[in-house]
Amino acid sequence: MESAAFVRTEMAAARPPPSMDMGPVGWMRQNLFSSWLNSILTILALLGIFFALVSAAPWLIQSSWTATSLNGCREAIAEAYGEGTHGACWAVIRERYLQMFYGFYPRDSYWRPNLALVMLFVALAPVLFTSLPRRMLWFSAVYPFLGLWLLWGGSFWIVISILFGFFVGYAVLTILMRMFGQLAGVVGGALAAVLYWVILTGTVADLLHAVIPLGIEPVESARFGGFMLSTTIGVTGIACSLPIGILLALGRKSDLLIVKSICVGFIEFVRGVPLITLLFVASTLLNIFMPPGTNFDLILRVVIMVTLFSSAYIAEVVRGGLASLPRGQYEAADALGLDYWKSMRLVVLPQALKVSIPGIVSTFIGLFKDTTLVSIIGLLDPLGLANAIRADANWNGIVWELYVFIAALFFVFCFAMSRYSMYLERKLQTGHN
Amino acid sequence: MEAEAVTSKEASSDSIAVQITGMNKWYGSFQVLIDINLTVYEGERIVICGPSGSGKSTLIRCINRLEEHQEGTIIVEGTELSSDLKNIDLIRSEVGMCFQHFNLFPHLSILDNCTLAPIWVRKTPRKEAEETAMYFLEKVKIPEQALKYPGQLSGGQQQRVAIARSLCMKPRIMLFDEPTSALDPEMIKEVLDTMIELAEEGMTMLCVTHEMGFARQVANRVIFMDEGQIVEQNEPEPFFGNPQNDRTKLFLSQILGH
Ligand SMILES: Nc1ncnc2c1ncn2[C@@H]1O[C@H](COP(=O)(O)OP(=O)(O)OP(=O)(O)O)[C@@H](O)[C@H]1O
Ligand SMILES: [Mg+2]
Numbered sequence: 001m002e003s004a005a006f007v008r009t010e011m012a013a014a015r016p017p018p019s020m021d022m023g024p025v026g027w028m029r030q031n032l033f034s035s036w037l038n039s040i041l042t043i044l045a046l047l048g049i050f051f052a053l054v055s056a057a058p059w060l061i062q063s064s065w066t067a068t069s070l071n072g073c074r075e076a077i078a079e080a081y082g083e084g085t086h087g088a089c090w091a092v093i094r095e096r097y098l099q100m101f102y103g104f105y106p107r108d109s110y111w112r113p114n115l116a117l118v119m120l121f122v123a124l125a126p127v128l129f130t131s132l133p134r135r136m137l138w139f140s141a142v143y144p145f146l147g148l149w150l151l152w153g154g155s156f157w158i159v160i161s162i163l164f165g166f167f168v169g170y171a172v173l174t175i176l177m178r179m180f181g182q183l184a185g186v187v188g189g190a191l192a193a194v195l196y197w198v199i200l201t202g203t204v205a206d207l208l209h210a211v212i213p214l215g216i217e218p219v220e221s222a223r224f225g226g227f228m229l230s231t232t233i234g235v236t237g238i239a240c241s242l243p244i245g246i247l248l249a250l251g252r253k254s255d256l257l258i259v260k261s262i263c264v265g266f267i268e269f270v271r272g273v274p275l276i277t278l279l280f281v282a283s284t285l286l287n288i289f290m291p292p293g294t295n296f297d298l299i300l301r302v303v304i305m306v307t308l309f310s311s312a313y314i315a316e317v318v319r320g321g322l323a324s325l326p327r328g329q330y331e332a333a334d335a336l337g338l339d340y341w342k343s344m345r346l347v348v349l350p351q352a353l354k355v356s357i358p359g360i361v362s363t364f365i366g367l368f369k370d371t372t373l374v375s376i377i378g379l380l381d382p383l384g385l386a387n388a389i390r391a392d393a394n395w396n397g398i399v400w401e402l403y404v405f406i407a408a409l410f411f412v413f414c415f416a417m418s419r420y421s422m423y424l425e426r427k428l429q430t431g432h433n
Numbered sequence: 434m435e436a437e438a439v440t441s442k443e444a445s446s447d448s449i450a451v452q453i454t455g456m457n458k459w460y461g462s463f464q465v466l467i468d469i470n471l472t473v474y475e476g477e478r479i480v481i482c483g484p485s486g487s488g489k490s491t492l493i494r495c496i497n498r499l500e501e502h503q504e505g506t507i508i509v510e511g512t513e514l515s516s517d518l519k520n521i522d523l524i525r526s527e528v529g530m531c532f533q534h535f536n537l538f539p540h541l542s543i544l545d546n547c548t549l550a551p552i553w554v555r556k557t558p559r560k561e562a563e564e565t566a567m568y569f570l571e572k573v574k575i576p577e578q579a580l581k582y583p584g585q586l587s588g589g590q591q592q593r594v595a596i597a598r599s600l601c602m603k604p605r606i607m608l609f610d611e612p613t614s615a616l617d618p619e620m621i622k623e624v625l626d627t628m629i630e631l632a633e634e635g636m637t638m639l640c641v642t643h644e645m646g647f648a649r650q651v652a653n654r655v656i657f658m659d660e661g662q663i664v665e666q667n668e669p670e671p672f673f674g675n676p677q678n679d680r681t682k683l684f685l686s687q688i689l690g691h
Contacts, residue, residue, distance in 0.1 A: 331499055332536035336550035336602065337526030339518075346549060350540050430540060430582035 063088035068095065069394035092395050093405050096385075100405070103225015103380050109153075109217065113228050116150040119143060120235065128420065144239065151224075151232060155215035157208040161201045169193025221299045225380030227409060233299070233381075234368040237306040241367065242360070244307065245314025246353075250344060252319055263315070270312035275370055278305040283377035302374055310367040317359035321352035354428045361421035365414045372410075382406045448475045449508075450606055450637045451496055456505030458491065465491045467661045469505070475605075478638045480648040480669075483658035484684060489641040492658070493608045496639065497528045510605055526554050529599030530608040533615050535591040537583035543570070543594050544579040547601045555602065562601070569597040573627050589620025593627055600631075607631065609640040643688060649673060657681045 022030070032042045062081045067073040073089035081087060093100070102110060123143035126136035145159045173189025180188075209215065224232070251263035270278075282301040325348060333343035353360070375384030386402040389395050451473040458466040465488045473479055481489050494500040495507060498514055498521045507514045509524045538546050547566035551557040557565070570576045573593035575586075583591055592612055599607060609628065613621040625647050632638055632651040642648070648655050648669055655672040657665045657680070665678045673689075676682045 326534075326536075328532055328534055328536035329538065332530075332532065332538070334499060335497055335525060335528075335530040335532075336598075337522050337554045338550060339522055342553050346553060347538055351538075354540065428540070430584055 059086055059088055062086075063090050065090050065094055067091040070396065070398050088401050088404075089398060090401060092389065092398055092401055096389055097405075099389075100226045100382055100385055102228050103385065104223040105225070105228065106217070106219060106223065109219065112150045112153070112216070112219075116147045117231070119147060119150075123147075144236075150216075151219070151228075152221075153216045153218040155205055155209040155213075157205040157214060158201070160208070161205040162197065164204070165193050165196045165201060168196045221297050224299060226382055226385055229299070229374070229379060229381050230368070230371045233303055233306055233371045233374065236303050237310060237367050237371075238364050240303075240307040241311040241314050241363075244311035246318055246349065248311060248315035249318035249322060252315065253322055267312045267315050270309055271316070275306070275309050276373055276376060278309055279373060279377050281305070298377075298379070302377070302379065306367060306371065309370075310363055313363045313366075314360060317356045317363060318352060320359065321354075321356035322348065324355050325351055354425075357421050357425055357428075361417055365417055368413060368417075369410060382409075449473070450475045450477070450510060451639070452506075452508045453496075454506050456495070456502050456507060458495065458500065458502045458504075465661050466495070466502070469663060471656070471663065473606075473637065473639065475637055476635045477653045478632050478636075478651050479640070479654050479656060480652040481639065481641045481656045481658060482643060482645075482648070482684070482688075483664075487658040488661040489658055490610050493530075493610060493639050493641055496606075496608060497525050497530055499530075522554075526550070526602055527604055528606045528608060529602060529604035531592065531595050531599060531610065531612045533611040535583070535588070535595045535615075537591055537595055537598070539583050542580055542582055543575075543586070546583065546594060547598045550598075551601050566597070566601050569600045570594070572600070572630075573597045574623075587620065588616045589623045592616065592620070592624045596624075596627055596631070606637045606639070609638065609642065611641050611643070613642065613644060645673070645689060657684065659684070 033039045062077060062085055064073040064076040064080075064087060067076050067089065068091065070089055070092075073087075073091055077085055077087040077089075098107075098110075102113060105113065120143070122136075123140040126132045126134065127140055142163070145162055149156065149159045169189045169192050172192035173185045175185075176188040177185030248263045248267060251259045252267065254260050254263070279302060282305045283298060286296065286301055329347060329351065330343065333347040338346065372381055372383045375381050375387065378384070380388065383406065386406065389402060390398060449472060451471070453469050453471040456466060456469040457464065469492060481492065483489050491500055495502050495514075496509060501516075502514075510527050512520050512524055514520065514524060537543075538549070541549065544563060544566055547570065548557075548559065548562040551562040551565065552559055567576055567579065570579055573596055575590055575593055575597075578586060578590060578594070583594070586594065596607075596612075612628070613624050616624060621644070625644060628638070628640070628647070629651055638651075640647075640652075652669050654666055655669050656663055657672075657676075657678070659680045665672070665676065665681045672681075673685065676685055
């Protein structure tokens with residue numbers, strides 16, 4: 001019998017981990033055919049993919065790119081691939097893609113939305129990727145004004161005048177803060193800025209414009225359309241709804257009864273109402289409440305509604321993140337002497353938002369796709385344009401091609417957002433909790 | 434060891450660090466703390482013990498206002514705790530606290546955990562804050578972990594980081610709420626060693642702990658609590674050698690008996 005006692009005489013050396021490289025056959029055996037059930041599922045899935053490809057491929061490939069009407073397409077396809085062949089009529093995309101992208105935006109000004117889009121990426125880069133120089137954030141801060149000015153045009157002095165409002169607010173804030181303390185400073189500064197924007201921006205801009213005319217051709221909202229419109233509404237909505245949503249979530253958890261009730265009321269109301277009704281309110285009802293003669297841009301009204309709508313959802317997603325933090329985190333921040341806003345900004349929100357990333361990005365993707373609902377109140381987003389094109393005598397009866405095109409473009413945007421959220425989650429991973 | 438402990442025990446002065454008079458606290462209709470009177474002098478080390486649910490945590494959490502008391506006064510370093518937010522933040526920056534579950538910030542590196550409050554509350558320049566942080570991390574013997582994240586450290590290491598994080602604020606009082614009860618025996622020793630070192634340097638400390646060896650070695654006074662009241666307090670020698678109250682006797686026999 002072997003003795004239970006054991007004494008190691010020599011310490012074994014550590015070895016490198018065994019090779020995980022098992023070649024393609026090994027990989028397939030492990031991942032696709034590891035059990036009977038797995039093999040059956042693999043085969044069924046392969047069959048499914050095969051049939052989908054076989055039935056869609058001819059339609060996609062045996063197509064016409066050059067015709068000028070649906071009938072032209074059908075004839076060209078019949079001629080090329082034989083009578084009775086079903087093929088896609090991509091010619092409609094070829095003829096109308098500019099409209100799908102820009103709506104009725106003046107052709108000679110296409111460079112403006114193009115430039116705005118390029119600048120959007122430049123502005124987003126430092127926000128999305130922290131490895132880029134922090135100084136680029138200044139451009140991100142100015143971009144919203146610059147981008148909107150490029151799209152709508154008009155006097156450049158409006159941008160300057162609006163930015164000057166921040167300066168006014170900041171100046172009042174510092175002066176009041178020095179004289180009456182923090183609260184008075186913040187309230188006074190905000191009030192001064194808002195008053196300036198409401199009363200003086202236009203006048204100041206007009207005055208400056210009279211002295212030095214500097215501007216580009218204004219483009220009215222009615223000419224906006226296509227993906228440009230979707231992106232404008234979507235990006236503005238996303239950019240505004242995140243901060244509002246976070247504030248609502250914090251408000252909902254606040255000890256201040258009034259703040260809490262307002263936030264809860266707002267969130268529950270907005271979540272309980274379909275977006276469509278909010279859009280109808282934006283397009284028709286709001287005018288009734290406005291003083292007669294005020295011209296409150298329809299796109300702006302829609303953006304406000306979309307923002308409010310998704311900020312309520314963001315608020316709930318963020319609240320979930322806040323609830324997932326152990327109480328000890330709040331206590332540790334308090335015990336170190338951090339005040340409410342600092343502990344939120346430095347300790348609580350970074351963790352809560354990290355947990356909420358998947359939900360936040362889902363909400364953003366939802367918001368972006370929901371921009372297509374504006375076609376119902378008569379704005380010409382891609383879906384609205386598709387309806388208009390289908391009403392054209394030449395293209396009467398065309399369905400699939402337009403919607404496949406729209407779906408593909410939306411998919412690219414939404415998939416990019418989804419991938420970014422996965423990248424962010426991986427990047428923020430720190431240890432096992 | 435004994436001689437050293439005795440000399441350091443005499444270090445307490447006459448100025449008062451914490452004074453609690455006639456303090457009562459309720460959770461709803463349940464009274465957790467009943468007529469608490471306690472004076473802690475600068476440089477004193479106080480150990481608080483007692484059965485579970487006796488209100489030990491609640492008592493020390495009242496000192497930095499993590500819990501609010503309803504009656505009586507608490508004066509910390511000359512400032513009375515009231516609902517004035519300025520006073521609360523002031524006191525919290527003078528009073529460090531270590532929790533049972535460490536409560537490090539998992540999204541920040543060890544170094545950033547230690548520099549966060551000095552930079553944002555004390556407005557220390559980052560470079561100086563980092564130097565201070567490294568100094569205290571060296572003191573708790575884990576400078577080499579500075580760039581890791583809390584999730585990558587063992588429990589004992591995390592608790593030592595938590596102590597260093599509090600020390601970076603240069604507090605005048607340290608509160609400990611069962612700092613070792615979530616740890617394995619091996620790690621308990623490394624944390625206790627850190628606390629003993631801190632005590633020998635004359636830090637004012639209030640520790641809730643069941644480590645009676647630690648209490649004997651460093652405490653000036655041991656306080657026994659039961660059902661929300663201070664039942665007995667004494668110097669360690671007579672407290673352990675000759676407890677007066679029956680509850681204390683029972684508690685000590687249970688905790689030391691086996
Ligand atoms: N937030 C709360 N709401 C209501 N009751 C509470 C709350 N926190 C603690 N209590 C109660 O107050 C009493 C004292 O709790 P406390 O945590 O101070 O005890 P403790 O002495 O620290 O116990 P332990 O040794 O288990 O940590 C307990 O009966 C507990 O159930
Ligand atoms: Mg406790």
